Amino acid sequence: KAGVTQTPRYLIKTRGQQVTLSCSPISGHRSVSWYQQTPGQGLQFLFEYFSETQRNKGNFPGRFSGRQFSNSRSEMNVSTLELGDSALYLCASSPRGPSSYNEQFFGPGTRLTVL
Amino acid sequence: GDSVTQMEGPVTLSEEAFLTINCTYTATGYPSLFWYVQYPGEGLQLLLKATKADDKGSNKGFEATYRKETTSFHLEKGSVQVSDSAVYFCALSGRDDKIIFGKGTRLHILP
Numbered sequence: 001k002a003g004v005t006q007t008p009r010y011l012i013k014t015r016g017q018q019v020t021l022s023c024s025p026i027s028g029h030r031s032v033s034w035y036q037q038t039p040g041q042g043l044q045f046l047f048e049y050f051s052e053t054q055r056n057k058g059n060f061p062g063r064f065s066g067r068q069f070s071n072s073r074s075e076m077n078v079s080t081l082e083l084g085d086s087a088l089y090l091c092a093s094s095p096r097g098p099s100s101y102n103e104q105f106f107g108p109g110t111r112l113t114v115l
Numbered sequence: 116g117d118s119v120t121q122m123e124g125p126v127t128l129s130e131e132a133f134l135t136i137n138c139t140y141t142a143t144g145y146p147s148l149f150w151y152v153q154y155p156g157e158g159l160q161l162l163l164k165a166t167k168a169d170d171k172g173s174n175k176g177f178e179a180t181y182r183k184e185t186t187s188f189h190l191e192k193g194s195v196q197v198s199d200s201a202v203y204f205c206a207l208s209g210r211d212d213k214i215i216f217g218k219g220t221r222l223h224i225l226p
Contacts, residue, residue, distance in 0.1 A: 106158030
């Protein structure tokens with residue numbers, strides 16, 4: 001079974017631009033979660049989508065948004081990029097949701113650099 | 116709110132040494148606890164988990180016991196290998212189903 005895939009793997013943008021990252025979950029998984037990983041803040045939860053609905057949201061500004069399609073693929077969008085948005089963005093999928101009994105399977109991440 | 120605190124790294128050990136990476140948590144209710152590992156250039160992989168007090172999770176020689184009285188979930192391995200070099204994350208899943216991660220501990224194993 002193919003794992004979680006994320007595209008692109010690397011991205012360079014300039015301040016003020018917007019960016020869209022894509023995540024394809026493992027076949028059959030309906031939940032997709034997004035995380036931001038930085039050296040200073042570690043791993044921070046952005047949001048979770050389940051069956052095309054946002055089910056959970058972390059403490060990020062409205063510039064960060066996402067959506068999920070009927071085939072469970074998910075995209076996240078960051079508008080008006082800031083230098084501090086430079087990070088590794090990780091996507092994780094699970095069969096029913098990131099609950100206590102569901103393992104999350106992570107993709108390799110998209111490395112975003114904002115200049 | 117819920118939080119996870121784990122020892123800062125990097126931790127450097129020689130091959131075959133005993134490993135302990137400390138992790139403590141703050142949460143309401145009875146969270147589930149996890150250890151994830153991240154190898155260079157890869158995403159996170161679940162290493163082990165425990166869903167209730169006194170449970171012991173184990174995998175690939177690693178173990179961690181859910182201690183509610185000390186709110187801890189320390190990761191241990193009796194004899195580490197060079198291939199264990201990675202970043203290790205302690206995490207919890209609370210009542211709202213969000214997963215909260217610690218900041219990660221980088222482990223270097225010297226041959």
